[in-house]
Amino acid sequence: MSSTKLFKLINKSTISKVNFRFLSGLAKVSSDQESLVVNYDNKIDHFPLVWLRDNCRCNTCFHGPSQSRIINWNEFDVNVKVRSLQAKDENQKVEINWSDNHKSIYSFDWLKSRSFSKEDQEFYLKNLYIPQKKLWSNQQFLDVMKVYEYEDIMTKDEKFYNWLMDLSTYGVVLLKNAPKDAMECKKISKKIAFIKKTHYGEDYHIVAKADTNNVAYLSSPLQLHTDLPYYDYKPGVNMLHCIVQTKNKGGENLLSDGFYVAELLRKENKEAFDLLSQTEVNWSDIGEEDGVRFYKIHRAPVISLDKYGNVSSIRHSIPQRDSHFTVNLSNVKPWYRALKVFITKLYESAAEFKTEPGDILAFDNTRLVHGRIGYEDTTNIKRFLVGYFVDWDEIYCKMRVLKTQLGL
Ligand code: OGA
Ligand code: ZN
Ligand code: ZN
Numbered sequence: 092m093s094s095t096k097l098f099k100l101i102n103k104s105t106i107s108k109v110n111f112r113f114l115s116g117l118a119k120v121s122s123d124q125e126s127l128v129v130n131y132d133n134k135i136d137h138f139p140l141v142w143l144r145d146n147c148r149c150n151t152c153f154h155g156p157s158q159s160r161i162i163n164w165n166e167f168d169v170n171v172k173v174r175s176l177q178a179k180d181e182n183q184k185v186e187i188n189w190s191d192n193h194k195s196i197y198s199f200d201w202l203k204s205r206s207f208s209k210e211d212q213e214f215y216l217k218n219l220y221i222p223q224k225k226l227w228s229n230q231q232f233l234d235v236m237k238v239y240e241y242e243d244i245m246t247k248d249e250k251f252y253n254w255l256m257d258l259s260t261y262g263v264v265l266l267k268n269a270p271k272d273a274m275e276c277k278k279i280s281k282k283i284a285f286i287k288k289t290h291y292g293e294d295y296h297i298v299a300k301a302d303t304n305n306v307a308y309l310s311s312p313l314q315l316h317t318d319l320p321y322y323d324y325k326p327g328v329n330m331l332h333c334i335v336q337t338k339n340k341g342g343e344n345l346l347s348d349g350f351y352v353a354e355l356l357r358k359e360n361k362e363a364f365d366l367l368s369q370t371e372v373n374w375s376d377i378g379e380e381d382g383v384r385f386y387k388i389h390r391a392p393v394i395s396l397d398k399y400g401n402v403s404s405i406r407h408s409i410p411q412r413d414s415h416f417t418v419n420l421s422n423v424k425p426w427y428r429a430l431k432v433f434i435t436k437l438y439e440s441a442a443e444f445k446t447e448p449g450d451i452l453a454f455d456n457t458r459l460v461h462g463r464i465g466y467e468d469t470t471n472i473k474r475f476l477v478g479y480f481v482d483w484d485e486i487y488c489k490m491r492v493l494k495t496q497l498g499l
Contacts (some may be wrong), residue, residue, distance in 0.1 A: 124172055127187070129202055136206045143187065144171045146205075147195040166191075219494070221487060222259050224458070226351035232442035235261040241269040241451070245282065252493040255283070255486055258328065262455035263346055269451050271334050276479045279330070279451070284485030287326045289319060290376075290385040297331075297476040299468055304378040306410050310474070312465035315345060315437050318456050318480070320374040320406035321387040326480030329456045333446035335475040341466030342474050347441035349405030350458050353394045355440075356433055363429035368394040370426050373413035374406060388413065393430065404457045407434070446476075456480070 117130040126137040145162065147153065152162040172190040179186045184198045206212070217223050227235045237257040243250040244266065258264040269275055276294045280286045286293045291305070299310035307313055319325055336342055357364040371390045378385060395404040416423065437460055446452050454461060466474055493499075 119176070127173070127176075127185075129185075129199065131199070131203065134208075136202065136208060138202060138205075138207065140171055140173060141169050143195065143197065144168075144189060144191075144193070147193065148197070148201075149193075149195060152193075152195075219491060222256060222490075224262065224350065225260050226354065227261060227348050228351055228440045229347070229442040232346070232444075236263050236265055236442075236444070237261070238265045238267060241266050241449075245279075248493055248497055251282070252490060252497060252499065255490050255493075258453050258455065259486065259490070262348060262350075262458045264453050265446075266451040266453070268449050269332060271448050273332075273334060273475075273477050275451075276330065276332060276477055280479060280481055283481050283489050285481075287480040287482045289322070289326065289480065290383070290387070291380055294477050294479040297478055298473060304380060307463075310341075310466050310468060313461075313463040314409050315347060315434070315441065315460040315462040316408040316410070317349070317406055317460055318408075319376070320391070320408050320411055321376045321389045323389050323391075324482075325404065325406070326456055327483035328481045328486060329454055329461070330479050330481065331446065331452045331454075332477040332479075333448055333450045333452070333475075334477060335473060336446060336448055337466045337468065337474045338472055339467055339469065341464045343443045343445040343464040344452065345438075345441045345443055345462035345464070346454060347437045347460050348458065349394075349407070349437065349460050350402050352433065352436045352440050353402045353405065355436055356394075360429075360432055362425075363432045364394065366422070366426050366429040367433055368392050368396050368402075370418055370422060372406070373415045373417060374408065374411050375413040375415075376411055390417075393433065405460060407437070407460055455483075457483070 119128050119130075121128050121137065124140070126139045127143060129136045129138065145160070145167070147162065152160065154161045168191050174188040174190055176188075177186050178184070179196055180198075183200070184196050185202075186194060186196045188194050225235070237254075239250060239254045244254045245251075254264055254266070269279075273294070273296070276286065297307060300308045303309060317325070318329055331344070353364070353367075356367070370392055372393060374387075374389050374391065376385060376387045391404075391406055393405065393407055394402055395406070397403040418426065441460075441462070443464070444452075468474060
């Protein structure tokens with residue numbers, strides 16, 4: 092049967108006018124033949140026919156064990172129409188007979204959880220995709236930095252989930268009483284997923300060394316920065332595990348919410364915000380680690396925006412900003428002026444915090460900038476932190492798994 096004939100057949104039938112009353116809902120095909128309209132008790136949802144056909148759950152179209160679509164798109168008809176509808180499984184499901192001679196069954200529960208309504212889509216995006224971030228300035232720091240016990244997050248899934256949730260929401264979270272063992276990073280990262288490896292290896296030891304390939308390994312102050320801005324796939328989260336802390340003055344960490352400050356800048360100095368979000372900067376790291384040479388360059392603005400104009404990533408590092416600056420001459424001085432304004436505001440919003448041995452300070456490297464107050468080691472006490480990274484892909488993945496398991 093040709094498709095033209097089929098189309099006529101559908102039009103001749105009264106499908107578009109027939110409503111099907113099911114216990115869980117009322118389904119009908121819209122009169123424009125483009126969507127299935129489901130009327131639940133107090134809500135109406137439209138499901139485009141092309142989307143329904145694409146998401147058929149039968150074995151030919153969907154591979155259950157891998158939860159993957161396998162429908163043959165070479166034969167897919169984007170103008171597919173409904174021939175008939177009927178209730179199934181004690182009216183919990185709707186069966187659709189399609190114009191391409193295929194048959195699909197959808198449960199109302201499955202449809203409802205994939206609603207196209209704006210509120211439902213927003214709920215899905217914030218509840219399952221990525222939780223909404225809450226921005227902060229230093230005045231709120233002590234409230235936003237939640238404190239967890241190491242033992243709790245290692246043994247109680249709900250605490251583990253909440254710890255990750257707070258990290259995602261506020262961009263910073265503190266763990267107390269972790270073993271003072273440099274190998275601990277393997278355990279906690281394995282609990283989430285795995286460490287993000289860089290050219291410095293998996294974990295790196297922050298101790299003052301005379302001969303160093305990175306300024307972080309001096310005991311001098313570290314100005315506010317994000318780590319590894321020269322990576323396109325910049326590591327998502329920094330973990331700083333304090334094994335030995337200096338008893339002298341100094342060694343505190345500075346933390347400032349780059350997203351908060353970027354929004355402040357957008358409000359107070361749009362010109363500076365535009366310059367920092369539109370000018371690509373060359374970030375680099377050149378050197379050698381364990382006999383292997385590295386030469387990293389990545390170009391990206393200080394403030395990266397997503398396609399909706401939301402701030403999506405901050406890059407800032409005085410040491411790792413390359414001397415090559417491939418911009419128009421006329422942009423150079425205005426850009427520097429804008430950077431100065433941004434950095435001043437980052438410091439104005441920065442909180443200072445000194446970790447203790449057994450603390451693991453985790454923070455969002457795409458969002459926060461961090462620094463360190465300079466310190467002096469003594470002969471007996473040498474400050475020693477173990478640093479490592481875990482990616483947001485893995486953290487969000489773990490959060491969704493936990494959320495599903497815990498029924499949250
Ligand atoms: C670093 C760093 C912080 C510290 O190594 O990049 O930020 O407290 N270290 O030493
Ligand atoms: Zn199918
Ligand atoms: Zn750092």
